[in-house]
Amino acid sequence: MSGLTVSAVPLNVSPNLQQFFTRGPPVSLSCVEDGQTVDGWTVKTTRGGQIEECGAAGSDFGRLDGSSCVLDVSTKFSTDHWCESSSGQRSDQVTITVTDKDLILEIPALPVLTGSDVTLSCRNRNGDKVKAYFYKNGKVTEDKLQRVQQSDEGLYSCFTDEDGKSADSRLRVRDPPPTSAPQTTTSSTTTTVYAATSFNDNNNNTDARASFSPPLSLIRLFLHVMVFCPYSICTILMVSICYSRKTGNKPVFSMEMTQCDDQYDDIIDNITTNHFRAAQM
Structure with missing residues (x-):
């Protein structure tokens, strides 16, 4: 237990009053x-x-009852109490007041958490709760403290015209302990990462499909070249034939002209057919 902090083992008061x-x-x-x-x-x-x-021997401070200390309230006193370890660590102190007056203020002995509600009450010796004025650090305040904050800490008391004023007791306010992050946050983060990964994979697949599109364009280009080349060859042949006619060698090229015309008609038919097929693709 020597590794515990001072506030790890607080003093518990039962009932929770001062x-x-x-x-x-x-x-x-x-x-x-x-x-x-x-x-x-x-x-x-x-x-x-x-x-x-x-x-302890020779002390009339209180008696042990198991692991609890039972106070002797037969006489009045107002003293500080705390828990202490064998190594000297101490808890926060709590002031316990035992009075012979006719009025007590009922206020928590243990610290209250910020944001909680606290109701103060005033009780007489007959055990009845009575209407009273309540004070904080000597100034009038309300008996109901809603959503308490650190600023609500201070010395409180109550007063009635019949029984007078009670003793002062301190209200202590503490922040709630931190809580661990919920598991759903981790799951949500994991889902988000998975979704982002899936999205990137889809983009990569799209890019990959796009990279295979050039072969279709190459096929079309090849078909256009196949159509254009025969046409260019025939055009060159026609120019050559015409040039030969001008030189006067008509008998020599008369047969070639006829054959070229026939070939030209066949080429035109092939060009038309291939062009039509390319258009369909």
């Missing part, structure tokens, strides 16, 4: 962590400037 009447019900103090009493920690107090341990 003020009690003399000859009233017993008050129990214990050192508790997560609802369980802790070994190695004892309840201590100061009396007459001296530190006393509950249940």
